[in-house]
Amino acid sequence: MIVIVPDSIARSTMHNIRRSAQVSTARSTGLVRTAFGSLLLVAAVFFCSKASAQFRVEISGVGATQLPIAITKFRDEERATPSLSVSAIVRADLERSGVFKGVDAPGALDENSQPVMTEWRGRAADALVAGSITRLADGRFDIRFKLWDVVKGTPLGGQSTAVEAGDLRLAAHRIADYIYEKLTGDKGVFSTRIAYVTKGGGRFTLRVADADGEGGQVALNSAEPIISPAWSPDGKQLAYVSFESQKAVVYTQDTASGARRAIANFRGSNSAPAWSPDGQTLAVTLSRDGGSQLYLIGRDGGAPRRLTSSNAIDTEPAFSPDGRTIYFVSDRGGGPQIYRISTGGGNVERVTFGGSYNISPAISPDGRTLAYISRQGNTFRLYTLDVTGSGQPQALTDTSDDESPSFAPNGKLIIYASRAQGRDVLMTTTLDGKIKARLVSTTADVREPVWGPYGR
């Protein structure tokens, strides 16, 4: 199937590839219908190479437009980096985004090859990636790759980078970011990080991992609970609540050095830290004056300024991206609902109305979409709501124990905790709920995911 491309300016590439992607989707949708009749749910399990652990992408609903991309094994990658496959990580990243579909890519190509485009069109690939990995004399790895538009038969660009062993995963995620941005026009989030908490063996562990849940490293081990991690906007610090002193205290911790500081340790409970977009202030929930109320406190601690004054519970603050508004949970109307207030104080406005129990607000980077958890009967489910108009709440899942939503910095995915087959899992979903991926395969109880910003 050949799509005729009318012009050749760079900007039109994405559009053209998207057009051909729709053609391919029409093709695969036809396949789906043949194979599954009217079934709306297609689950595909991808087993990656030994190093990038098993993950799972579930695609539900029709109309998911996926661009078919072929990513060949990078030349010498098995010899240079036997413990992980950079090309497999790139493919897994792109598939998890929901925007791409991996196409089998046999053969030996690298960034200097002249691929035979008709051959790749024959494999129904719209884009092709090839590259190489070379171990340098200083122990670092030289990674090169090139991206082609198969439909037009032209190269779209490439990069070369030298990284140390500890940054191989990062390099792979950056390649995926490059490809994602070239082909979609949106910034990729594969090289960002997530934080989450595991509980197992009588200990609580705050972990930092790549956005695919792999390469996890321990930031904090404790015998006492750790909850509510929150990334600083520069991606260098985590704020969280630790019960290590037999009460809830808010700490910040520099992830690179491990230096930590109690920024809210007042009488009563101190919890629910949220960073302001400029990183100078945190909103926290304190009970120092009785009840649970919202306060603003400097990033280095100091005297808090009270933000809400109610006789009810006010907690779970979340800053809007412009820093002017704080969304929060309050039970001032009876059950917990999401409200918003100006950072300067003043009137409180109710935001959620559907259902009797709506908690854990997260705001998209463009400020338009609220993600939250809504209880319906005995189920706790991830919802979104357009907060700019009169939109209706949208359920994104059909699971029953969803928790802790957090937006990717490009606003295209939400990470959340849930339960599947009797286990706690971390999931990502596209905002339409159609494409979900399960992260972090571990036997430990895993919870409280939070997506970090661009940069690290």
Next chain:
Amino acid sequence: MKKTMHVGLTVLMAAFVLAGCSSVPLDTKVPVETRTPTALGSGAGGANPSGAGQSGVTSVDLTKGGANVGLGKVVYFDFDSFVLKDEYRPLVDSFAKSLTADRKKKVVVEGHTDERGGREYNLALGQKRAESVTKALALLGAADAQIEAVSFGKERPAAQGSDEAAWAKNRRAELVYR
């Protein structure tokens, strides 16, 4: 050798951290402890080769310090309720008497909830339970400085399980002398 030193350092740091916490006066800033950045091994089982680069995270280990969990007297609450039931009045009375008799004594009331619902919201609900007990203690003559209400939300259940029997045991406030 290097590894031993490293473990030693981690334990030492954990001790500093714990010491720092217990000596923190309320309502003031606390000093930052800093340490030499050293990359620890992988925690989650992922590949983490030697070079730390931009991906390094330094681990802090608090588990060596030992938990300080006091066993206290327990007050149970009904579902979705913060009302101190009459059957627990004698218990609260006895704590109040002891606090008024000895002004140096201190009691921490720890509120807890069952497992249903969000962690932070449950933390606030547990706080409300704890405060209903501290309010009763204050009314009976305990001084503010002698009592502190804190919450563990749903993080420290007394009973495991997802049935009403377990939930009922977890909707509680524990009174602990400190």
